[in-house]
Amino acid sequence: xxxxxEGIAYRIAQDLPDGSYVNLxxxxxxxxxxxLPEGRDVLVHSENGILGVxxxxxxxxxxxxxxxxxxxxxxxxxxxxLFDHALSFAIIRGGHLTHAILxxxxxxxxxxxxxWKVPGQRVPGVGGAMDLAVGAQRVWVAxxxxxxxxxxxxxxxxxxxxxxxxxxxxxxxxxxxxxVEGEDLVLEEVAPGVSPQEVQACTGAPLRLTADLREMPVPxxxxxxxxxxx
Amino acid sequence: xxxxxEGIAYRIAQDLPDGSYVNLxxxxxxxxxxxLPEGRDVLVHSENGILGVxxxxxxxxxxxxxxxxxxxxxxxxxxxxLFDHALSFAIIRGGHLTHAILxxxxxxxxxxxxxWKVPGQRVPGVGGAMDLAVGAQRVWVAxxxxxxxxxxxxxxxxxxxxxxxxxxxxxxxxxxxxxVEGEDLVLEEVAPGVSPQEVQACTGAPLRLTADLREMPVPxxxxxxxxxxx
Amino acid sequence: MDKCVPTCDEAVADIPNGATIMMxxxxxxxxxxxxxxxxxxxxxxxxxxxxxxxGTEDYALGGLILDGAVRKLISSYPTHPGAWAxxxxxxxxxxxxxxxxxxxxxxRIRAAGAGLGGFYTPTGxxxxxxxxxxxxxxxxxxxxxxxxxxADFAFIKAHRADRWGNLTYRRTMRNFNPIMxxxxxxxxxxxxxxxxxxxxxxxxxxxxGIFVDRVVxxxxxxxxxxxx
Amino acid sequence: MDKCVPTCDEAVADIPNGATIMMxxxxxxxxxxxxxxxxxxxxxxxxxxxxxxxGTEDYALGGLILDGAVRKLISSYPTHPGAWAxxxxxxxxxxxxxxxxxxxxxxRIRAAGAGLGGFYTPTGxxxxxxxxxxxxxxxxxxxxxxxxxxADFAFIKAHRADRWGNLTYRRTMRNFNPIMxxxxxxxxxxxxxxxxxxxxxxxxxxxxGIFVDRVVxxxxxxxxxxxx
Numbered sequence: 001x002x003x004x005x006e007g008i009a010y011r012i013a014q015d016l017p018d019g020s021y022v023n024l025x026x027x028x029x030x031x032x033x034x035x036l037p038e039g040r041d042v043l044v045h046s047e048n049g050i051l052g053v054x055x056x057x058x059x060x061x062x063x064x065x066x067x068x069x070x071x072x073x074x075x076x077x078x079x080x081x082l083f084d085h086a087l088s089f090a091i092i093r094g095g096h097l098t099h100a101i102l103x104x105x106x107x108x109x110x111x112x113x114x115x116w117k118v119p120g121q122r123v124p125g126v127g128g129a130m131d132l133a134v135g136a137q138r139v140w141v142a143x144x145x146x147x148x149x150x151x152x153x154x155x156x157x158x159x160x161x162x163x164x165x166x167x168x169x170x171x172x173x174x175x176x177x178x179x180v181e182g183e184d185l186v187l188e189e190v191a192p193g194v195s196p197q198e199v200q201a202c203t204g205a206p207l208r209l210t211a212d213l214r215e216m217p218v219p220x221x222x223x224x225x226x227x228x229x230x
Numbered sequence: 231x232x233x234x235x236e237g238i239a240y241r242i243a244q245d246l247p248d249g250s251y252v253n254l255x256x257x258x259x260x261x262x263x264x265x266l267p268e269g270r271d272v273l274v275h276s277e278n279g280i281l282g283v284x285x286x287x288x289x290x291x292x293x294x295x296x297x298x299x300x301x302x303x304x305x306x307x308x309x310x311x312l313f314d315h316a317l318s319f320a321i322i323r324g325g326h327l328t329h330a331i332l333x334x335x336x337x338x339x340x341x342x343x344x345x346w347k348v349p350g351q352r353v354p355g356v357g358g359a360m361d362l363a364v365g366a367q368r369v370w371v372a373x374x375x376x377x378x379x380x381x382x383x384x385x386x387x388x389x390x391x392x393x394x395x396x397x398x399x400x401x402x403x404x405x406x407x408x409x410v411e412g413e414d415l416v417l418e419e420v421a422p423g424v425s426p427q428e429v430q431a432c433t434g435a436p437l438r439l440t441a442d443l444r445e446m447p448v449p450x451x452x453x454x455x456x457x458x459x460x
Numbered sequence: 461m462d463k464c465v466p467t468c469d470e471a472v473a474d475i476p477n478g479a480t481i482m483m484x485x486x487x488x489x490x491x492x493x494x495x496x497x498x499x500x501x502x503x504x505x506x507x508x509x510x511x512x513x514x515g516t517e518d519y520a521l522g523g524l525i526l527d528g529a530v531r532k533l534i535s536s537y538p539t540h541p542g543a544w545a546x547x548x549x550x551x552x553x554x555x556x557x558x559x560x561x562x563x564x565x566x567x568r569i570r571a572a573g574a575g576l577g578g579f580y581t582p583t584g585x586x587x588x589x590x591x592x593x594x595x596x597x598x599x600x601x602x603x604x605x606x607x608x609x610x611a612d613f614a615f616i617k618a619h620r621a622d623r624w625g626n627l628t629y630r631r632t633m634r635n636f637n638p639i640m641x642x643x644x645x646x647x648x649x650x651x652x653x654x655x656x657x658x659x660x661x662x663x664x665x666x667x668x669g670i671f672v673d674r675v676v677x678x679x680x681x682x683x684x685x686x687x688x
Numbered sequence: 689m690d691k692c693v694p695t696c697d698e699a700v701a702d703i704p705n706g707a708t709i710m711m712x713x714x715x716x717x718x719x720x721x722x723x724x725x726x727x728x729x730x731x732x733x734x735x736x737x738x739x740x741x742x743g744t745e746d747y748a749l750g751g752l753i754l755d756g757a758v759r760k761l762i763s764s765y766p767t768h769p770g771a772w773a774x775x776x777x778x779x780x781x782x783x784x785x786x787x788x789x790x791x792x793x794x795x796r797i798r799a800a801g802a803g804l805g806g807f808y809t810p811t812g813x814x815x816x817x818x819x820x821x822x823x824x825x826x827x828x829x830x831x832x833x834x835x836x837x838x839a840d841f842a843f844i845k846a847h848r849a850d851r852w853g854n855l856t857y858r859r860t861m862r863n864f865n866p867i868m869x870x871x872x873x874x875x876x877x878x879x880x881x882x883x884x885x886x887x888x889x890x891x892x893x894x895x896x897g898i899f900v901d902r903v904v905x906x907x908x909x910x911x912x913x914x915x916x
């Protein structure tokens with residue numbers, strides 16, 4: 001059955017090694033940190049000048065001078081550092097982040113990413129999306145496999161405005177983990193109880209199967225409800 | 231009679247208004263600060279990341295982590311700030327210094343400056359000279375009017391390698407203060423007892439005289455020895 | 461040398477119609493809200509504002525846009541829900557909007573402050589935000605050419621200052637402030653506290669006074685404690 | 689995550705012949721002398737060194753040049769009197785020398801660290817240091833095009849560090865160090881003291897640990913107290 005949003009976040013957390021420096025987008029990516037295995041030092045970067053973002057501030061404990069890029073009042077972990085926007089984006093664009101974990105509207109078979117604007121969106125606004133997509137060492141996408149209307153988000157070619165071409169290295173969804181290899185999508189893992197055929201059926205581009213295909217190692221509490229056949 | 235080196239520095243100091251931010255080159259420029267009139271806040275910039283350089287450290291009081299661009303162990307004035315080289319040269323190149331007071335090998339009639347390399351110098355080394363010449367709001371030259379061999383340093387066109395074209399705004403020498411105006415050199419002041427004709431005689435480009443010509447207002451103690459007729 | 465000005469109103473008194481004004485801040489931290497409120501009281505027209513966001517509700521930049529004082533906004537992420545004043549005017553064609561990737565936005569401002577003529581960034585290549593811009597291949601990789609971005613005035617917000625304009629920040633107040641302080645003809649700093657010259661340690665000063673023209677101390681507006 | 693290395697010798701043990709190495713420091717402050725002395729003990733060849741100066745006498749970089757380990761020096765002001773090892777080898781044609789205006793030197797390093805493809809600077813236009821370089825007129829003013837400058841290794845010197853590689857500097861130790869820390873594949877920091885994670889305040893950290901790969905604490909060498 002497909003994973004919950006927490007399940008996707010859990011799965012990603014297992015793949016972040018000790019010493020990672022990660023930027024987490026809004027939505028599912030923002031859930032990753034809580035699932036990090038004990039003892040791993042992973043520092044979260046925020047565009048507005050933080051390395052080492054901690055949990056959200058408790059109600060009444062907000063520091064008016066301390067927010068993250070999402071506008072949430074947050075805390076700092078011990079070992080955190082603060083800097084200006086020029087250095088923050090030098091970190092992003094200069095390839096210093098080990099991972100950017102981003103939401104997506106669409107990902108193409110060659111790793112093109114669309115995540116900043118839907119067609120017809122009337123007021124544009126991009127923020128740090130393009131810098132992150134271009135700059136991080138590994139751009140991983142965390143998203144549901146299909147839209148609310150059941151349309152595939154993994155497609156032959158993006159129809160939504162591009163954030164950056166050929167930047168996504170890996171896609172984590174509620175159904176699968178998929179590696180982008182050149183123009184190929186390699187199916188690495190499927191959710192428990194989901195078949196490769198079911199994943200392919202709701203994917204808009206061909207998936208390559210290999211002998212290494214395995215079931216996603218996630219505990220029962222972050223598994224979701226049985227897949228509705230599309 | 232011509233001014234001493236201290237006399238040139240004294241004369242320049244009078245022209246630095248309160249709130250000036252100045253970079254002082256080696257030689258005569260480094261003498262300017264001691265002649266500043268009481269009560270003027272003038273902050274000295276050092277390329278290696280200081281605004282607010284104070285006097286040299288007393289013997290035995292040197293801080294091993296605190297030098298100026300000249301390599302001298304210095305002190306900091308109250309209100310000083312410290313920064314890295316990128317910001318230091320953003321200050322220079324970005325036009326934030328009100329004045330750079332530099333030594334010169336040659337200055338041309340249109341304000342071209344040569345001060346980093348003599349022809350035939352076998353090992354090149356430029357430091358911050360070109361950035362200062364290009365970036366400061368006012369580039370003032372402080373130098374003796376002629377070389378030790380009596381050759382004019384103010385010339386029709388520089389024969390030494392250029393530091394930057396058309397950058398010098400004013401020239402302070404032991405004989406005169408000269409303003410660069412387009413392709414014209416305007417003689418503003420002559421040293422006490424020195425005639426405009428004597429200044430012209432040791433200048434390699436024509437000087438324009440105006441009704442505003444005056445004698446340099448310097449006290450007796452920084453005046454030098456009578457001019458040897460060249 | 462004393463850069464202190466008694467009130468925000470005096471600090472912004474000479475800004476003309478049509479001025480280009482940068483404003484620091486990312487969310488409430490580091491946003492010079494009292495200066496912007498004083499600017500609103502000037503009832504100016506045709507301003508060009510350079511700010512990362514699009515203003516929040518009817519306060520400060522949101523209010524300035526609501527008042528019709530802004531001809532153009534150069535921004536990165538003006539689409540947060542509170543930015544309804546901008547959204548309404550933009551959809552009615554009453555305000556011009558230029559949107560830049562956030563790294564490009566801040567790097568263009570830095571280029572202006574650092575005296576550079578422009579730079580090449582990999583960000584935006586192959587997207588609609590690079591349309592019409594020069595693309596150059598450098599060492600086999602495509603880059604977009606970007607020009608410096610400067611302003612007539614910069615409003616910045618810092619924590620502590622001295623009368624020479626040396627500034628410190630706390631927590632995430634820095635954001636665009638130290639960069640914008642380099643890139644405008646007149647830089648006005650709104651601060652929480654003014655201390656004596658020499659009280660700030662040379663290492664902790666993040667914006668040296670050379671960049672700052674006016675300093676004004678303000679009380680924190682209670683509204684700044686609200687969630688954006 | 690623990691980036692601490694017990695000795696300078698271990699910190700430089702994997703540097704190969706022919707490596708490009710940046711070294712911070714302007715005069716003694718911020719110069720990673722003990723790392724450079726450890727590098728000398730490696731007896732490597734064909735190194736390319738990026739340092740603002742030209743080394744002093746027979747110690748550290750001066751000694752490395754004297755030893756014949758350096759194929760090329762990229763520098764800004766290698767002509768101070770103590771740089772006789774460089775002068776001798778250069779005049780005998782035994783070392784290549786590239787000299788850059790100091791602002792261009794540091795900005796090229798920053799461009800590499802910040803992921804930029806290059807930039808235009810007004811510095812050097814019309815001089816022999818711009819010969820052969822592209823000149824472009826931007827808004828009526830000529831600028832020289834400059835490329836990023838990166839390295840395989842950077843040796844930097846800071847005051848305090850934690851095991852995550854967060855660094856602070858005192859007085860004029862910063863100079864090129866925070867910039868070079870961004871621009872090399874492997875960054876090795878020589879520091880006066882290592883403290884616990886969390887002991888450095890988030891505002892005072894000048895080089896975030898993300899840029900730093902190895903940290904080694906050293907005693908100050910008495911020679912560093914000498915005038916250069």
